[in-house]
Amino acid sequence: MLSNKLGFFVKSKARPEAVKLVGSKGLVFIEGADWVRHRRILNPAFSIDRLKIMTTVMVDCTLKMLEEWRKESTKEETEHPKIKKEMNEEFQRLTADIIATSAFGSSYVEGIEVFRSQMELKRCYTTSLNQVSIPGTQYLPTPSNIRVWKLERKMDNSIKRIISSRLQSKSDYGDDLLGILLKAYNTEGKERKMSIEEIIHECRTFFFGGHETTSNLLAWTTMLLSLHQDWQEKLREEIFKECGKEKTPDSETFSKLKLMNMVIMESLRLYGPVSALAREASVNIKLGDLEIPKGTTVVIPLLKMHSDKTLWGSDADKFNPMRFANGVSRAANHPNALLAFSVGPRACIGQNFVMIEAKTVLTMILQRFRFISLCDEYKHTPVDNVTIQPQYGLPVMLQPLED
Numbered sequence: 395m396l397s398n399k400l401g402f403f404v405k406s407k408a409r410p411e412a413v414k415l416v417g418s419k420g421l422v423f424i425e426g427a428d429w430v431r432h433r434r435i436l437n438p439a440f441s442i443d444r445l446k447i448m449t450t451v452m453v454d455c456t457l458k459m460l461e462e463w464r465k466e467s468t469k470e471e472t473e474h475p476k477i478k479k480e481m482n483e484e485f486q487r488l489t490a491d492i493i494a495t496s497a498f499g500s501s502y503v504e505g506i507e508v509f510r511s512q513m514e515l516k517r518c519y520t521t522s523l524n525q526v527s528i529p530g531t532q533y534l535p536t537p538s539n540i541r542v543w544k545l546e547r548k549m550d551n552s553i554k555r556i557i558s559s560r561l562q563s564k565s566d567y568g569d570d571l572l573g574i575l576l577k578a579y580n581t582e583g584k585e586r587k588m589s590i591e592e593i594i595h596e597c598r599t600f601f602f603g604g605h606e607t608t609s610n611l612l613a614w615t616t617m618l619l620s621l622h623q624d625w626q627e628k629l630r631e632e633i634f635k636e637c638g639k640e641k642t643p644d645s646e647t648f649s650k651l652k653l654m655n656m657v658i659m660e661s662l663r664l665y666g667p668v669s670a671l672a673r674e675a676s677v678n679i680k681l682g683d684l685e686i687p688k689g690t691t692v693v694i695p696l697l698k699m700h701s702d703k704t705l706w707g708s709d710a711d712k713f714n715p716m717r718f719a720n721g722v723s724r725a726a727n728h729p730n731a732l733l734a735f736s737v738g739p740r741a742c743i744g745q746n747f748v749m750i751e752a753k754t755v756l757t758m759i760l761q762r763f764r765f766i767s768l769c770d771e772y773k774h775t776p777v778d779n780v781t782i783q784p785q786y787g788l789p790v791m792l793q794p795l796e797d
Contacts, residue, residue, distance in 0.1 A: 395673055395679060395692065397738035401426065403673040405740075410532035414546050415512060415780070416602055417595025421743065433743065434579045435587060439497070439571040440743055445750055446645050449768045450756040453642045458486050460762055460789040467794045478769060481616050482788040485609040485755075492751060493604030497571035498597065498637060500556050508556075508601050511549035518542050520779045538774050546555045551595045557590070571600060600744070608748050610783050614665035614757055615658060618713055620765040620790055625715065628653055630760045639795075643757045651753060656715035658752055659722060662734035663700045664713065666687065669778045673738060696733055697782075705731045714784035766791040 395403050404425050417423050421432050438444065459683045465474045490509050491502035498505065518538065532539060560572055567573040567580070575596055578588040588596075604755075619626040637643055638649040671694040675686045686692065703710045706717065723729040735742040742748075769789035777785035 405673040406672040411522045416599040419592045420595035420599035439513040439574045448496040455491045456758045481790045482613045489605035489609040507552040511530045511545045540741040615661040656718040659718045666734040766795045
């Protein structure tokens with residue numbers, strides 16, 4: 395169903411509030427020839443060579459965060475200073491800074507209005523899930539709709555300012571994500587490859603997906619490493635062996651961090667980015683023994699699938715990175731049992747970006763700090779707010795490593 399390239403299954407219709415979050419003309423919701431055109435334009439932005447350049451930005455942004463932590467720890471006048479950090483907030487700010495800098499040439503400060511507007515729109519969306527969706531009501535001037543319209547307008551105006559700044563400052567627009575989109579807009583010839591509205595909607599998509607997915611992955615992995623100190627020490631030993639205590643990580647380093655990859659994969663299995671995938675049959679079709687009528691929505695419950703003991707074994711509900719020792723395809727009884735980033739032509743275009751960013755940040759933190767434990771006030775309450783995240787945050791006690 396996910397691997398089908400003939401268009402028999404398409405994205406199911408989303409609630410209007412969800413569409414407002416990332417835009418109707420971005421990769422998430424477009425179909426057919428438009429999707430092929432957008433994907434072809436965007437692919438170079440996530441090439442291996444481009445990701446290597448982005449790694450430098452990831453390192454610089456992470457160093458800023460870690461320096462703030464280090465200064466805070468030096469204020470503790472004890473032999474073994476400890477600091478308490480709300481890691482979910484820290485990672486949200488960090489990943490927002492990284493995507494704004496690496497993909498749009500701005501910064502967290504410049505992109506903050508986009509992020510704030512998207513977070514407000516996300517709250518509007520999650521609130522709407524408790525209400526019956528009646529077609530057409532999204533056009534009525536209700537208080538909630540007026541708020542959504544204002545937030546959408548505010549977000550788009552912030553993105554337009556970033557676009558205008560780039561158009562005025564650079565003749566070649568650069569080779570990051572925004573530069574690639576603007577080159578498609580300014581193509582010579584009768585027809586543009588991409589309109590300004592499409593560019594704005596793609597910017598919405600990557601502003602949201604570029605920081606939300608990674609910040610949640612980092613938060614859940616930190617939670618797991620705080621609970622499983624043995625694995626935290628294993629990762630630190632591997633990092634010191636392959637990267638040392640000071641060297642900044644790069645693409646060559648990541649290929650050697652086997653245990654790190656296994657831990658991240660296990661984190662994605664237990665706390666994946668989304669709870670489910672949905673597809674709508676565009677024709678009458680037979681799927682295995684099932685006759686699926688046209689217009690039927692098929693839901694793939696990822697959280698259930700990723701904890702299914704028939705696929706993952708009797709310890710499916712346990713944290714066990716060793717299941718990925720022989721690779722993702724051999725970790726379960728089916729090669730595609732892990733669908734954290736989906737599979738097939740519509741698999742997440744930014745999955746390599748997310749993995750490299752997560753490895754960069756975790757490597758640099760573990761080189762310098764130890765996750766001592768979760769704080770007593772931590773409440774383990776994963777919640778589905780578009781993505782799977784800790785409802786009450788992630789307070790963690792940290793300790794700087796001795797030089």
